[in-house]
Amino acid sequence: MTNGTHGGIQIRGSIPAIVTPMHEDGSLDLPAFRKLIDWHVAEGSNGLVVVGTSGESATLSVEEHILMVQTAVEHTAGRFPIIAGAGGNSTAEAIxxxxxxxxxxADATLQVVPYYNKPTQEGMYRHFVKIAESVDLPVLLYNVPGRTVADMSNETILRLANVPGIIGVKEATGNIDRAAHLIKYAPAGFSIFSGDDPTAIALMLLGGHGNISVTANVAPKAMSELCRAALEGDAITARRIHLNLLSLHKQLFCESNPIPAKWALEAMGRMQGGIRLPLTPLDARYHDIVRDALRETGLLA
Structure with missing residues (x-):
């Protein structure tokens, strides 16, 4: 296992997959985005993934996509690493x-398994190798078969772990057996991050390096403390925090991410709740359960 340091950049701990703030008309709200970044710094987050799944990358134009990454880099000013979502189902476009x-x-990119066109394991391997060879920027793999309908096997991930420039994986299957296998057999210098909040505590206690999180959008301090405790092997503290966040983990997925997270941040007064079609604002029938989860966690009075 490795300490999560790559090329002088420390990538470890709680890394929110940050939402993209928007006005009610769907236009980008950059001032709110900058305020969110400052909040994450103050609350102890260890980095950000920008324009990933939670950042609505699918409905941002290329120009907006780059603007969000640039804004994050400039406003963060080196306070923590910025990982840019840069994946796609076209290898050329991802490059x-x-x-x-x-x-x-950006300090690194997050590269999702190509979606919709359903590549073979060999196709996935060649896709990621081509990206790593074409751009001198660290690559984090992202396996999330629940969204992509293409599941990268552990064998393919471990094969890619030996490719220069590929530094780790966001493991979002929620399958702890698979994560444990990766942690045991990954070479030194290759990091394993959870991409599933409910099982992140187990992955880190088994030797993983952190959590790329949806819940950290609304509870950055608690998630930072949870990750710190788990990474230090303090299972008692990590368990206490995890159990306090249990309802929030669940209700932030009562509709498709990032719909509930954006509603929660608006309820907390952090930003407007704009969102782009085909995603829609949180259905009114879910307002109370998300609000109750925020209150249970101490995020709303």
Whole structure:
């Protein structure tokens, strides 16, 4: 196992997959985005993934995508690493997004398994190798078969773990057996991050390196403390925090992410709740259960 340091950049701990704030008309709200970044710094987050799944990358234009990464890099000013979502189901487009991310100063890219076109394991391998060879910027793999309908096997991940420039994986299957296998057999210098909040505590206590989180959007301090405790092997503290967050983990997925997270942040007064079609604002029937989860966690009075 490794300590999660890559090329002088410390990538470890609680890394919110940050939402993209929008006005009610769906236009980007950059001032709110900058305020969220400052809040995450103050609350102890260890980095950010920008324009990933939670950041509505699918409905941002290329220009907006690059603007969000650039804004994050410039406003963060080195306070913690910025990981740019730069994946796609076209290898050429993923390379172009990665080049743009490097140009504006991102510390790494997050590369999702290609979706919709359902590549073979060999196709996945060649896709990620081509990106790593084409752009001199660290790559985090992202396996989330619940969204992509394409599941990258552990064998393929471990094969990619030996490719220069590929530094880790966001493991979002929620399958702890699979995560444990990766943790045991990954080479030194390759990091395993959870991409599933309910099982992140187990992954970290088994030797993983952190959590790329949805819940950290609304509870950054608690998630930072949870990750710190788990990474230090303090299972008692980590368990206490995890159990306090249990309802929040669940209700932030009562509708498709990031719909509930954006509603929660609006309820907390952190931003407006704008969202882009085909995603829609949180259905009114879920307002009370998300609000109750926020109150239970101490995030709302």
């Amino acid at each position: 172009e997004l990665s080049k743009a991310a490097k140009k504006v100063g």
